[in-house]
Amino acid sequence: MLKSDGLKKGKNDLILVGIILSLSLVGFLIFKLTMKDGNRISVSINGEEKYSYSITDNVETDIITGDNGENKNVLIIKDGKAYIKGATCPDKICVGHRPISKDGETIVCLPHKVVVSVTEEK
């Protein structure tokens, strides 16, 4: 009696995991499909917009920040996508970020307070 109860619960647990994973997949797909391509790449430093490029540009530029210009992030815009090729920040999270191209996507370099984001302008 107790054992079959345990088995039944184990089966329910698996169903629960299945439901959770399918719901998150559905959520992800809805999210992905409703994202539109953006047309501009904007770079803000300390929350202030500093540079703006068209997403169709071919850009390789150093974003220099810090009080003495000691911080560097190398921004690349190529084939309609933007990414960070290299950076002097300690965590390198911005470098590991996949290329962005959809409206609203961002790459954040928290240590350097640099935010690269895709926007949509008419």
Next chain:
Amino acid sequence: MKIETKNITVMALFSAVAIIFSYIEAILPPIWSAIPGIKVGLANIVTVTLLYKFSIKEASIVAFIRIIIIALLFGNAMTLIYSIAGFVLSVAIMDILKRTNLFSTVGVSIAGGVFHNLGQIIVAMLLLQTKEIGYYMIVLAITGTVAGILIGIASNLMLKYSNKLRL
């Protein structure tokens, strides 16, 4: 709604254990560093244990003691909001699922782990003003499930030994 002296002592003990878990998590490198401040929630072991041993009331009292003390010791306003959002969503779903009596401790804890992440993701989306975090929905479901399995197993052990110690 009187809480017995013995239960107060046991809850104080579990508060100390929960604070140690949170402390361990605070000094370990972040497992999921893409979003600053987000944690797996080792202290949920204590939440699950208390939920089964007593009720949502005792689990919540201990969790809030832990969250406030950890925020005072190491945290900032941001980690406090993450912790509270993660805890409230996870304990609510766990209490509901536990009452249905359809799932094991591990199943209940899995739902708790996923909702703990969901609460933190919602806060991150609001605080960072970026929709892109929605991409992490799958990651949060998987990490929440794995964390939930481990936390469920650990909670079963904790329940077993605390009963042995007659706590």
